[in-house]
Amino acid sequence: xxxxxxxxxxLSATLLFGAGMASAYALLRAHRTxxxxxxxxxxxxxxxxxxxxxxxxxxxxxxxxxxxxxxxxFSFTGWLVQALFLYAVALLTWLPAxxxxxxxxxxxxxxxxxKALPPGYLRSFRVWAFLGLPSFTAMVLLFYIMxxxxxxxxxxx
Numbered sequence: 001x002x003x004x005x006x007x008x009x010x011l012s013a014t015l016l017f018g019a020g021m022a023s024a025y026a027l028l029r030a031h032r033t034x035x036x037x038x039x040x041x042x043x044x045x046x047x048x049x050x051x052x053x054x055x056x057x058x059x060x061x062x063x064x065x066x067x068x069x070x071x072x073x074f075s076f077t078g079w080l081v082q083a084l085f086l087y088a089v090a091l092l093t094w095l096p097a098x099x100x101x102x103x104x105x106x107x108x109x110x111x112x113x114x115k116a117l118p119p120g121y122l123r124s125f126r127v128w129a130f131l132g133l134p135s136f137t138a139m140v141l142l143f144y145i146m147x148x149x150x151x152x153x154x155x156x157x
Contacts (some may be wrong), residue, residue, distance in 0.1 A: 009064040016057035092137035
């Protein structure tokens, strides 16, 4: 049972990270065009991907991680506390980013076809992009911790 959970945990981590990276890439590319229609279509796809892939994968990560911890008899100390903290960072940056995606879509749908993108959209986009930095960092560190059972620079790289 443990190895099956571990496989599901690894696959869901891959899906979580991959969907997040693909969504960020797609929205950044669409934003750079400045084309409202392209940005709106991309936002629709990113929001849909979050509902279909990112949210379920995040939930599966938590459930399988917790279950494996109990099956293996690990205590909730050390690297597991660090991993949960990083998971919380990723979650607490993803949730407002998901809200901002919906907000950006609403702003663009409600705006007229003026040449420049609306200021509310641009502000939301900047915050959304900024939230990606701690989220990405937390996910990379989570992968590191899952492999090495410690953070980098703790007893060497």
